[in-house]
Amino acid sequence: MKTTRFLLCTGVAVCLLTYSGMLTAQPQVRDGVLTDEAGMSLYIWDNDVANSGQSLCVGGCSLSWPPYAAKEDVKPTGDYAVIVREDGKRQWTYKGKPLYLWFDDKKPGDRQGDGFRGVRHLARP
Numbered sequence: 193m194k195t196t197r198f199l200l201c202t203g204v205a206v207c208l209l210t211y212s213g214m215l216t217a218q219p220q221v222r223d224g225v226l227t228d229e230a231g232m233s234l235y236i237w238d239n240d241v242a243n244s245g246q247s248l249c250v251g252g253c254s255l256s257w258p259p260y261a262a263k264e265d266v267k268p269t270g271d272y273a274v275i276v277r278e279d280g281k282r283q284w285t286y287k288g289k290p291l292y293l294w295f296d297d298k299k300p301g302d303r304q305g306d307g308f309r310g311v312r313h314l315a316r317p
Contacts, residue, residue: 216261218272219284219291219315223301226286226315228293231300234260236289238311243288245275257305257312259283260291271317286315 219226226234239248262274262282273285284291294305306314
């Protein structure tokens with residue numbers, strides 16, 4: 193399955209980036225935190241209930257905190273699993289907690305979302 197991003201532009205300077213979610217492999221550990229394949233930090237959210245099989249970050253929340261999407265054919269191991277979100281997309285979990293990226297992290301190693309409003313934290317092994 194191939195992942196694509198589309199850039200839709202209307203008017204002179206108004207553009208909307210439609211994010212379909214990066215379809216990714218199992219998270220990696222770099223510098224003591226879980227990351228995606230590119231080294232972008234992954235986060236958990238206190239409001240998600242561990243092992244519930246669902247993510248509570250939907251709608252506008254998922255624009256700021258994109259779910260760490262999983263390929264259809266992945267085979268999770270150890271503390272990793274995959275849940276199916278209410279929109280039908282698959283999302284990685286670690287120890288039962290859904291994993292997210294933070295839209296304001298711009299480069300590998302950024303950790304801007306850690307401690308956000310006291311309920312977002314870096315995912316640590």
